[in-house]
Amino acid sequence: MQNDKLSDCLDQFIKHCKKFDLRITPQRCAIYKKLIKEENHPTAEEMFNIVRKEFPNISYDTVNRTLLTFAEIGLVDVVSTKGGPRRFDPDMDKHHHFHCIHCGKIVDFYSDEFDNLGIPDYFQDDFTVYTKRVVLNGLCKKCRKKKGLKDRNIAIQNKK
Amino acid sequence: MQNDKLSDCLDQFIKHCKKFDLRITPQRCAIYKKLIKEENHPTAEEMFNIVRKEFPNISYDTVNRTLLTFAEIGLVDVVSTKGGPRRFDPDMDKHHHFHCIHCGKIVDFYSDEFDNLGIPDYFQDDFTVYTKRVVLNGLCKKCRKKKGLKDRNIAIQNKK
DNA sequence: TATTAAATAGGATTCATTCCTATTTGTCAA
DNA sequence: TTGACAAATAGGAATGAATCCTATTTAATA
Structure with missing residues (x-):
């Protein structure tokens, strides 16, 4: 993704959050930025391991909760699976x-x-x-x- | 289900098990008989509670393992869900x-x-x-x- | 910049699933 | 029909995933 495309995407993200009265926190931004780069329907734990590289103090719970919040406001999908950990799909x-x-x-x-x-x-x-x-x-x-x-x-x- | 239909169904079940070298155990029969009556994609735990009524000593693990075995040999489906416990679908x-x-x-x-x-x-x-x-x-x-x-x-x- | 409710970190808890192992049992061949 | 043996079971332990709890921090607003 090009830089301007990415910042477009982030602008949209921020608008979307505001529409639902969600605060724009650094954690949410970091998670979203990493998520839209993923092609493989990552789990909360996979996202946790990706995000903590730049955000060493972030907690698993925050990542998981944030992903569920994104799903609630329609920013991502939860993939239907036959068991195993929940997977998130950033392609809407x-x-x-x-x-x-x-x-x-x-x-x-x-x-x-x-x-x-x-x-x-x-x-x-x-x-x-x-x-x-x-x-x-x-x-x-x-x-x-x-x-x-x-x-x-x-x-x-x-x-x- | 009528009685002859049910016994047909059980005959098929037994054949199917033998085809895959699975032993015909009372537990497997009980689980299968109850499962095909279910309309609501039960979880392993729901099946455990149903089957234990007639089979008080059966263990949760046996029910769960058996349902997975049935799925392996194509007797039932595992339903795709967005999280929550695994659900089994007897309608093939x-x-x-x-x-x-x-x-x-x-x-x-x-x-x-x-x-x-x-x-x-x-x-x-x-x-x-x-x-x-x-x-x-x-x-x-x-x-x-x-x-x-x-x-x-x-x-x-x-x-x- | 002060206020306040929302969000977070991190540990505890819950729930679902799988693993472990001693015991039982279905199957098959003699 | 019986004996041998591998497969299956019961029941508890362990693991894995998701959620909950609470003290603390922080984004948003005036």
Whole structure:
């Protein structure tokens, strides 16, 4: 990201915070700046380790709480996962997710067809739909190559 | 479920276990029988409380481990969620999910249009896709009605 | 610059999940 | 049908993630 693009982004961030009466603290700015550089849906702990490099005194709780606050005001998304720690997605544009069931990696992808899906009519009566996302599960290139994947390792992502 | 349907289901269950060299234990049978009656994507703990009524000595670990094993061999699904305890879905037919962002409820729904979505071509090269699911997020009827949604729904109330 | 409520640090607590190990049990072959 | 053996279990311990608690600090406002 270029410098002017980044400062645009930060201006937007500050506006967004003010709109929701959130104070502009150095911690929040640091977390946000680092987050938008991340491509891999980081966890709170990953963000903690990134941010503490420049902010040695920051606490894990602050990072986690701040990320949840960002999610509340619509600055980031919480990724849907099948267990494991919560992951945050700074990309708020329309996109969809592929989950590798072997290594747990989550890959973003874009599709006009998926974006344009209609919500079934009968749904509108009982539910108000804010977001819509297609989630694919399968194997990524790397994991597909691996030999000796037995069927039962399908759920390996749950193991340590 | 009728009795013959249930015993069909159990026959299938036993076959499925044998196919994966899993022993047919009373615990596994009890857990499976209860699980397929559940409509609400139960957690391991919920299943533990259901099963222990007829099986007072069963341990939480056995229930949890068994549910994960079922997921590994494709007898059940692990539901994708944005945090909270892991939830299991005994419905292996094609279906899609609505998540209420206020109360956390997950509602199944069916849609031919969603089932028939194609996977983008460029995807086939790099990924092997096993399952595809559309996930909607929003408010259920009950939550939509509620006044005074608290702080964490700030983002929802302010959306255009 | 003084006031005040919001936000933070850091430790404690809670909750969910996984691990450990002695014991039990399903399966299979004799 | 029985004996051997690996798989599975119970129950408690340990780990991991998220949240809570409280004294202290600080951003925003007048």
